[in-house]
Amino acid sequence: MAFVLEVLLGGLLSGVLYALVALGFVLIYKASGVLNFAQGSMVLLAGLAFVKAQAALAAIAPFWLAALGAFVFAAAIMVAVAWATQRFVLTPLLNQSQLSLFMATIGLAFVIDSLGQLVFGSEVYALDIGLPRDPVFLLDGVFDGGLLINGLDLWGAAIAAVLVVALVLFFHRTGTGLALRAAADDHAAAQSVGIPIAWIWFVVWTIAGLVALVAALLWGSKLGIQFSIAFLALKALPVLILGGFTSIPGAIVGGLLIGAGEKLAEVFLGPMLGGGIEYWFAYVVALSFLLVRPQGLFGERIIERV
Amino acid sequence: MLYHEAGQYKTTYAQDMALLPIAQERWSLAGLLVVAFVGVPSMAFLGIPPFDSDYVFSAILLPFLILSLAALGLNVLVGYCGQISLGSGAFMAVGAYAAYNTAVRLPELPILVALLSGGVAAAAVGVAFGLPSLRIKGLYLAVATLAAQFFFDWLFLRVKWFTNYAPSGSVTAPPIDVLGFRLDASVERYLLVLTIVVLFAFGVKNLVRGAIGRQWMAIRDMDLAAEIIGIRPVYAKLTAFAVSSFIIGIAGALWAFAHLGSWEPLTFSIDRSFHLLFMVIIGGLGSILGAFLGTAFILLVPIVLSRLPAALGTPLSTSTISHLETAVFGVLIIVFLIAEPLGLARLWSLAKEKLRLWPFPH
Amino acid sequence: MTGMQAMDAMTQQTPTIQHHRAGTAEPAAGSAAARSAATRSAATGPADQVLLAVDRISLRFGGVNALTDVSFDIRRGEIRAIIGPNGAGKTSMLNCINGFYHPTDGTITFKGERRAHMRPYVAARGGIARTFQNVALFRGMTTLDNIMTGRALRMRCGLWRQLVRVGPALREEIEHRQVVEEIIDFLQIQHIRKVPVGRLPYGLQKRVELGRALAMEPDLLLLDEPMAGMNVEEKEDMCRFVVEANRHFRTTVALIEHDIGVVMDLSDRVVVLEYGRKIADGTPAEVKGDPAVIKAYLGVAH
Numbered sequence: 001m002a003f004v005l006e007v008l009l010g011g012l013l014s015g016v017l018y019a020l021v022a023l024g025f026v027l028i029y030k031a032s033g034v035l036n037f038a039q040g041s042m043v044l045l046a047g048l049a050f051v052k053a054q055a056a057l058a059a060i061a062p063f064w065l066a067a068l069g070a071f072v073f074a075a076a077i078m079v080a081v082a083w084a085t086q087r088f089v090l091t092p093l094l095n096q097s098q099l100s101l102f103m104a105t106i107g108l109a110f111v112i113d114s115l116g117q118l119v120f121g122s123e124v125y126a127l128d129i130g131l132p133r134d135p136v137f138l139l140d141g142v143f144d145g146g147l148l149i150n151g152l153d154l155w156g157a158a159i160a161a162v163l164v165v166a167l168v169l170f171f172h173r174t175g176t177g178l179a180l181r182a183a184a185d186d187h188a189a190a191q192s193v194g195i196p197i198a199w200i201w202f203v204v205w206t207i208a209g210l211v212a213l214v215a216a217l218l219w220g221s222k223l224g225i226q227f228s229i230a231f232l233a234l235k236a237l238p239v240l241i242l243g244g245f246t247s248i249p250g251a252i253v254g255g256l257l258i259g260a261g262e263k264l265a266e267v268f269l270g271p272m273l274g275g276g277i278e279y280w281f282a283y284v285v286a287l288s289f290l291l292v293r294p295q296g297l298f299g300e301r302i303i304e305r306v
Numbered sequence: 307m308l309y310h311e312a313g314q315y316k317t318t319y320a321q322d323m324a325l326l327p328i329a330q331e332r333w334s335l336a337g338l339l340v341v342a343f344v345g346v347p348s349m350a351f352l353g354i355p356p357f358d359s360d361y362v363f364s365a366i367l368l369p370f371l372i373l374s375l376a377a378l379g380l381n382v383l384v385g386y387c388g389q390i391s392l393g394s395g396a397f398m399a400v401g402a403y404a405a406y407n408t409a410v411r412l413p414e415l416p417i418l419v420a421l422l423s424g425g426v427a428a429a430a431v432g433v434a435f436g437l438p439s440l441r442i443k444g445l446y447l448a449v450a451t452l453a454a455q456f457f458f459d460w461l462f463l464r465v466k467w468f469t470n471y472a473p474s475g476s477v478t479a480p481p482i483d484v485l486g487f488r489l490d491a492s493v494e495r496y497l498l499v500l501t502i503v504v505l506f507a508f509g510v511k512n513l514v515r516g517a518i519g520r521q522w523m524a525i526r527d528m529d530l531a532a533e534i535i536g537i538r539p540v541y542a543k544l545t546a547f548a549v550s551s552f553i554i555g556i557a558g559a560l561w562a563f564a565h566l567g568s569w570e571p572l573t574f575s576i577d578r579s580f581h582l583l584f585m586v587i588i589g590g591l592g593s594i595l596g597a598f599l600g601t602a603f604i605l606l607v608p609i610v611l612s613r614l615p616a617a618l619g620t621p622l623s624t625s626t627i628s629h630l631e632t633a634v635f636g637v638l639i640i641v642f643l644i645a646e647p648l649g650l651a652r653l654w655s656l657a658k659e660k661l662r663l664w665p666f667p668h
Numbered sequence: 669m670t671g672m673q674a675m676d677a678m679t680q681q682t683p684t685i686q687h688h689r690a691g692t693a694e695p696a697a698g699s700a701a702a703r704s705a706a707t708r709s710a711a712t713g714p715a716d717q718v719l720l721a722v723d724r725i726s727l728r729f730g731g732v733n734a735l736t737d738v739s740f741d742i743r744r745g746e747i748r749a750i751i752g753p754n755g756a757g758k759t760s761m762l763n764c765i766n767g768f769y770h771p772t773d774g775t776i777t778f779k780g781e782r783r784a785h786m787r788p789y790v791a792a793r794g795g796i797a798r799t800f801q802n803v804a805l806f807r808g809m810t811t812l813d814n815i816m817t818g819r820a821l822r823m824r825c826g827l828w829r830q831l832v833r834v835g836p837a838l839r840e841e842i843e844h845r846q847v848v849e850e851i852i853d854f855l856q857i858q859h860i861r862k863v864p865v866g867r868l869p870y871g872l873q874k875r876v877e878l879g880r881a882l883a884m885e886p887d888l889l890l891l892d893e894p895m896a897g898m899n900v901e902e903k904e905d906m907c908r909f910v911v912e913a914n915r916h917f918r919t920t921v922a923l924i925e926h927d928i929g930v931v932m933d934l935s936d937r938v939v940v941l942e943y944g945r946k947i948a949d950g951t952p953a954e955v956k957g958d959p960a961v962i963k964a965y966l967g968v969a970h
Contacts, residue, residue, distance in 0.1 A: 035445045035448070088640070089640055089644075092644040093643060093644055096643070096647070098444055098445060099388075099390055099444055099445075100643050100647060102390070102444075102445055102448065103390075103583070103587060103639065103643060104639065104640050104643045104644075106580065106583070106636075106639065107635070107636040107637070107638070107639030107640040107643070108636065108640065109636070110580075110632050110633065110635050110636030110639070111632075111633050111636035111637055111640075112636075113632060113636075114629040114630065114631075114632035114633035114636065115629075115633055117629050118626065118629045118630070118633070122625065122629070231576075234452065237449045237452060238449065238453075240449070241446060241449055245445070273464075274464040274465060275464065276460055276463070276464055277460070279456055279459070279460045280453065280456040280457040280459075280460050283449070283452065283453035283456055283457065284453060284457065286449065286453070287438060287449075287450055287453050290438055290441065290442050290446060290450065291437075291438060291441055294441050294442050294446065318842075319842045319845045319846065319849075320838065320842060323838075323841065323842070323845070509831050512830060512831055512832070512833040512837075513827070513830055513831055516825075516830040516833065516837060516841065517816075517819075517820060517823040517825065517830060517837075517840075517841070518827060518830055520809070520813055520816055520817045520820065521817070521820055523806060523808060523809050523813070524806050524809070524817045524820075526806075526808070527805075527806035527807050527808050527809065528804055528805070528806055528807075530768075530788075530804070531800070531804035531805070531806070532806070532817070533787065533788045533789045533792075534766060534768065534788040534789070534791075534792060534798050534804075535792055535797065535798075535817060535818055535820065535821075535880060535881070535884060536789050536792030536793055536820055536821040536884065537789060537817070537820050538789050539789070545827060549827075592808065
């Protein structure tokens, strides 16, 4: 029993990372109707930029200052990416079909991946932002020996929770947030009441870039920064399907469900199927779910008009 | 004046609906086919460069033809029916492994039947993964096809039956026999592949200009309106999935049997899927010619990139070149989507329009 | 493929006309109906036979009542107008008739058969064609191909024959091309035959859309504001096409239109909706004099 719970908790905590990546997708989809295939690449780029800047600064500054400086540097890179994307990809493709925009973000992913690695190198880098790595024992009283949890994961979950609360407040309590939601509903109408669509896109992509940076820090602390992050982020796509493309709570619940389901499946079903089913399990779950409830757990059903 | 149409009257609907209504185009195509079927092999036979080397066939012409075939198949789905697929690599893999297993387990069957079984298996898988397209659209479907990619990557890597329990996971295709002739030389395999590709190109052309093609395009352009005039989305979408993945499956089997000979499970990875999608976008969505142009273009980029720096006197490392190649692909996709969403094929037809009017601008 | 053919066979077997629901039929309307009867003597059966009956239809989206308790009928061979202020539920009504929306309550009887939940393509198979308020053409295809898609239901050659093309598939293609060319002649759009419809001006697009609907040779043609956004000449042309389609092809027409002049001239009977409810039903003259209509609609418009 304790073992099952341990697997479940481990899965839930790794689900936090999926949820963070999915959150980046949702933000951009909500505001611009674009499924940003490059979200994973943005995580990779943010991680690479951070690691490189931290290493450079560590020689001349104390640890916390180097980390802070690296964060600012990586954030600046993400702002630049957001601006360039808005300027050179989104604006020229205004009013094109969702599919064209999606394919353009595949192109964007290729560009970000390759330029990131050309500039920052393509080895595997360790990332340390000073989060404790000690194992933590939970529920000592209930189970014999308690449940073994990585302290890093708990910190990750806490940081992610703070980020989500901040984002929700931003969307619902600020004027920019309101404008973002208006633009999401109808580009043309939002423009006609004076909401500058290019600015909105820039803001949203910046926020998504910062979310990607946080995801990179948490993910990198755990597994290091390497090229496969860009692909691991594809794991967030089933999360979107489960949670709905437009729902922030959906991204979080979906992420947790996929994280937990995947680990449980790997531990209990994997051995029967030859192992490695983590690779596709989330997709198959999402696909079966699509057939039952296409709009996702929290997505709105849209009435089609002609 | 090259394209002067004057004097070519069409007096029946059959003439008006002909494949190439203009005489100049008919002659050009015939010429091209003669060169491909007769000219190239005889030059190889006579040892005229560059066709005297095996390299031209095994590294340029065979990959070009086979990937064009796959791009043609993908274009049926994406370009004509408007359903996006990121899983074409997986469908190629299904074709390759189905053909391999048929050939290995039923050695008495002719190899052509084994290749065909690759297409049939891929079509079945394509229909299965196309089923969600009845409930979901656009982006959701993209995720569904990604699922196919990940699932089959895993299946051929982990389930040893498919690789006939080969210890390394790498398998070798049996030699190709056609009616008792063994096709050993690259030229011979080139002729087989060329024949298949030309047959499929004409077949697909027939489909897309017939009733089923119009149904596909109707679904692509406005699925709700299509349904309201009586087109059954189930039938239109699933036939597109079946035809498309059948062709991609055949291409996969040919890639394995006629091009690689032996291959590993990750030969047909998601990168292959992306490359095929790029070929279709750059070549031209919804164009047969586009599939060929796009493939040629995508194959040329790495060749140019790997030779250009050395030629300019600044040799780069292989990893730099491969990153550059990726970046160039990415930029090209974005540029084409913005500037010419209908791709090279559209540029070609614009050029033709100009030629028809030439030398007078109006 | 076989499923598709089986489905066709089923629709062909359905009895085309049945006497029914005499009680709910509208009282015979004066001169317009008489005129209809005279011009449509060749139609199968008496002219006042009900082709489609809508009985106590309600349609709700969440808390919004788009339609409440609406009943009316459409007789074989007539031109029936549906009018009402914006948001009255006219388009929702058409959407219910051709299976795009499923009414929350009430029944629709078409050709004497009470319909269950039905997908739009099944409605099309039964003989209902439709044009849209905002043109819904296939933008990437030529005028010719767009109208040819209207023949989709009538083309029988399967995938394999189309793959070969030479032979039956080509013969079928030419046969239907001839029908389509007649429609192109009728609508006077020969010159744009091979132009992708995305490049056409709005007025011509509307004409092509009518052509696509006519190519289906429908029993019932639903037109959603066929003249919206047109200038006077284009409107006159479109009116002519609608009347001609009604007379020559013996197509029953139900149309939504805002131009009262057009409605009064064209239609045999008019049903008036307001806020999703029926407020009047009758000949143009009767409706014009109805105080409820004047209050709700004409009073505002004029």
